[in-house]
Amino acid sequence: MGTTETTIYHAVIFASLVIGILLTYFFIVVIHSQKVNVGLRKKNVLEEIAGLEKERARIGADFHDELSPLLSTVKTRINFFQLTNAEDLAERQQANDHIEEVIKRMRQISFNLMPNTLLRDGLIKALEEYVEFLNRVHRIRFTFTATEECMLEESKAVNVYRIMQEVIHNAIKHSKASEISIEIRDKKNAIDIRVCDNGCGFNYKKKLAEKTGIGLGSINNRVMITGGKMFVDSRPQKGTTYIFKIPT
Amino acid sequence: MFLKVIFSAFSIFIAGIIGLIRFRKINKMYWPMIFVVWLACINEIISFCLFKNNLSTAINNNIYVLMEAMVLLFLFRNFGIFNRRKWLFWTVCGGLAALWLWENFIGGKIWCISSWFRIVSSFIIVLTSIDAISKLMVFGSQEFLIIRGRSLFANAAFLICIGTIIFFTFKLLVEIFWFYGLNGSEIFRVKLYDILTYINLLVNLIYALAVLWAPPKQRYTMLSFSPHW
Ligand SMILES: Nc1ncnc2c1ncn2[C@@H]1O[C@H](COP(=O)(O)OP(=O)(O)O)[C@@H](O)[C@H]1O
Ligand SMILES: [Mg+2]
Secondary structure (H helix, E strand, C coil), X not given: CCHHHHHHHHHHHHHHHXXXXXXXXXXXXXXXXXXXXXXXXXXXXXXXXXXXXXXXXXXXXXXXXXXXXXXHHHHHHHCCCCCCCHHHHHHHHHHHHHHHHHHHHHHHHHHHHCCHHHHHHCHHHHHXXXXXXXXXXXXXXXXXXXXXXXXXXXXXXXXXXXXXXXXXXXXXXXXXXXXXXXEEEECCCEEEEEEEECCXXXXXXXXXXXXXXXXXXXXXXXXXXXXXXXXXEEECCCEEEEEEEEEC | CHHHHHHHXXXXXXXXXXXXXXXXXXXXXXXXXXXXXXXXXXXXXXXXXXXXCCCCCHHHHHHHHHHHHHHHHHHHHHCCCCCCXXXXXXXXXXXXXXXXXXXXXXXXXXXXXXXXXXXXXXXXXXXXHHHHHHHHHHHXXXXXXXXXXXXXXXXXXXXXXXXXXXXXXXXXXHHHHHHCCHHHCHHHHHHHHHHHHHHHXXXXXXXXXXXXXXXXXXXXXXXXXXXCX
16 A cells, blocks of 8 residues: 555544444433433333322222211111101112112222222232122123232232223223133242133234223333233234233 | 635524524523524634635634534533533533643644644534433423424424534544645545535534524523512
């Protein structure tokens, strides 16, 4: 190489080096900000869900602790009258029945809002109770199996419970299934949950992208903040299977 | 050819005039951008006069690049790039100033173009611009006081970063060639300057847009300063 060529060669090497460093820096920055972004989103979702749960617990408690006793008082009061007229008695009986019904519905609603069992006896007991209730009120056959007690901290347990609620609710509402099974297994440092229905199935990716409802998105968010993973397998006429792996 | 150069150099005056009109309305955070534009305008005028009288434009250009780099760094500091790293900002500024002094006085080369300073300062400005763009993407418009939902091309911070990245990357390359003494060949130099002319024109127009879209003052800061006497 001549002297000019050598100089050009050196200049090109130097220039490439500098451009290379700039590009590398650019990629590092992009990857880093991607991480920051995910962290921020996670934080937002966490705050949102924490607020939501707090609010639900409060409303549930208000229902349970304030309205229920009030209604019971009303019931006692109207039974206090000394009625003789048969018509009046029948009327009162009706009122009694209505109040009974309202109290029952309110218990259900407050249970849905924040099941006491979940906080008191843990996830498995709460789900057991939930499934028992579902079996009573729906035609669908629910089965629930779980290996002994799994240890999840409270906030995670609430999230898992909400996930289950939404998955089961979706299956009831959309799948036209006749059987829904829920299975929980305790692994070494995670729990595996499998929920199957034998309904009509759906295109999960498409529905999630379409954002037809907020349910699927909320399931995703909650799985994310527990640090777990989820798999969905859904085929037309074969039903839907969800698998969750939640780290303990 | 000569006309083209004039046109490219003086296109910065578009930004300069917009800046003059909008200066009082613009948020202080963005003032350094306007100072940079004005500095460029002044430098173009001085260069033009010197050039007309067949004098060297090296000195004023050497001073200009120092001021430009400092003011741009200030702008990026306003963007919060050196957040929690104040020492870094002052180290970079101090380092650049020291390099400039060394090259121009100790090296005794104030009469020629100072390559080292240009290479290093361009490099640093490109790095900071990359940082600023990524910050803009992550934290959105909030910290840059920019109206949400607007296109990126009506986003002053984004435009400034794109402008500085394009301009200083190219400048960096040219300076590296100069540094190796490759400006000996007349044709090579003219050709490179030709490219630089177009890039300069493009970047000046980007700056003009940036000044046009620079966000206004925030009202509430005015309210909280209302005097009570
Ligand atoms: N188990 C399921 N079987 C069939 N389709 C389902 C099932 N779960 C969800 N889908 C479909 O996915 C859609 C989105 O569900 P979701 O986000 O929970 O919204 P929503 O329940 O309010 O409609 C539903 O409208 C339904 O079409
Ligand atoms: Mg739903």
